[in-house]
Amino acid sequence: MILGVPLFFLFCIYGVVNTYLPVFLSSLGYSVTEIGILMGCFEAAGLSIPVLVSSRVDKKGTHGRTVILLSLLIILVLPPLVLIRHFLVTAIFLGFLAVGFKGSVPLIDALISRNLGDDTSNYGKIRVIGSIGFVFVTLLLQFTPLVNPDSAMSIASAIVVPSLLVILSMIAIPGLMHRQPAPATDVENAGFIARYRERLKNFSPAFWFGIFLIFLGFFGLTPSQRFFSLYVRDFLGMESYAGLWALSAAAEIPFMFLSGFFIRKYGTEKLLVVSLAAITIRNLVYAVFPTFGGAVAGQLFHSICFGLFHPAAVVFISERVPRRYLAVGLTLYTSFSMGLASVIGNVIGGFVIEGFGYRTLFVFFSFFPLIGIAAFMRFRNVVFRKTAVN
Numbered sequence: 001m002i003l004g005v006p007l008f009f010l011f012c013i014y015g016v017v018n019t020y021l022p023v024f025l026s027s028l029g030y031s032v033t034e035i036g037i038l039m040g041c042f043e044a045a046g047l048s049i050p051v052l053v054s055s056r057v058d059k060k061g062t063h064g065r066t067v068i069l070l071s072l073l074i075i076l077v078l079p080p081l082v083l084i085r086h087f088l089v090t091a092i093f094l095g096f097l098a099v100g101f102k103g104s105v106p107l108i109d110a111l112i113s114r115n116l117g118d119d120t121s122n123y124g125k126i127r128v129i130g131s132i133g134f135v136f137v138t139l140l141l142q143f144t145p146l147v148n149p150d151s152a153m154s155i156a157s158a159i160v161v162p163s164l165l166v167i168l169s170m171i172a173i174p175g176l177m178h179r180q181p182a183p184a185t186d187v188e189n190a191g192f193i194a195r196y197r198e199r200l201k202n203f204s205p206a207f208w209f210g211i212f213l214i215f216l217g218f219f220g221l222t223p224s225q226r227f228f229s230l231y232v233r234d235f236l237g238m239e240s241y242a243g244l245w246a247l248s249a250a251a252e253i254p255f256m257f258l259s260g261f262f263i264r265k266y267g268t269e270k271l272l273v274v275s276l277a278a279i280t281i282r283n284l285v286y287a288v289f290p291t292f293g294g295a296v297a298g299q300l301f302h303s304i305c306f307g308l309f310h311p312a313a314v315v316f317i318s319e320r321v322p323r324r325y326l327a328v329g330l331t332l333y334t335s336f337s338m339g340l341a342s343v344i345g346n347v348i349g350g351f352v353i354e355g356f357g358y359r360t361l362f363v364f365f366s367f368f369p370l371i372g373i374a375a376f377m378r379f380r381n382v383v384f385r386k387t388a389v390n
Helices: 002-027 032-060 063-083 087-102 104-116 120-143 152-172 192-201 205-220 222-226 228-235 241-257 259-266 268-288 292-300 309-320 323-356 358-383
Strands: none
Touching (some): 002 087, 002 120, 002 228, 032 087, 032 323, 063 087, 063 152, 104 323, 120 152, 120 309, 205 268, 205 309, 205 323, 222 268, 222 323, 222 358, 228 358, 241 259, 241 292, 259 268, 259 309, 268 309, 268 358, 323 358
């Protein structure tokens, strides 16, 4: 369980960013549409550069060292992000911020998966420590005056502290800085594009279809994951968004902890489909019940929409990617299924809110997980075949 300590601090960063990023940008004077575009830029950088980095890290085995460098990057970009208030400059430095903390997640996941060996179904028992970190920091921010939501500098300071703690934990915990290079292959001396193409050839159709289903799920989560704080503040007229974020993260903890049991009993494919259905229902709850009670009910759905969805997705990928390319596979998941969904979702979401309001936002995004369920029912016998991955 000590492997989860860096995840605890990393998801403390997530707690601040997920809760306050749109509020942070609002405090800099940007409109909702501009915030959507900026968060799209944020996600775009978070999905592209880490994919390129992960391949080299897998080859060299420098996961721990790279996580430290990415954490330092987070700290270094915050001062100019706060002080220079220009749309283009903000977009650029948001990109660097995204690379810093989004790039760390698949690398730490790869470290954990490598240490677990073949018993990847227990991933959720370690990943749950990250959820505890998220709950801890969001409750701290809700019930203490540590962060002033109207001050960009105050929000940035709350990101610096856990970033430093990620660095310290990576150095202090034995084994995390140990190099674990991937086995050499015949294409290692080829050019970068050729190497990457060769890696992707090892990924099965089931892997790519799963990436597509997960993409639709995270696309459907865009309103609750990216615009929820603004929804609570601007539409419901409340300042309790940090507490509601803590509620959603707390709801995911028992399901994430028990995810190994559910994965062994039902399999990852069925859990992905159940999660897609839960995402649709969650969006409709926000739309039909635009009240504090509706927000509470919607946040409780995070238990399935992420508490089961994320571990099932990680194990699904771990089962279908050659172990020597695990960081690449997990980065594709983080960058494309999560990141690309958020890029498109953020940009579209900002325009939908500005033109039609928050209730339409939730209804619109509720349809996409249903597309994933329909695709699964139609093509599951074609693409989902149990194959061993070595």
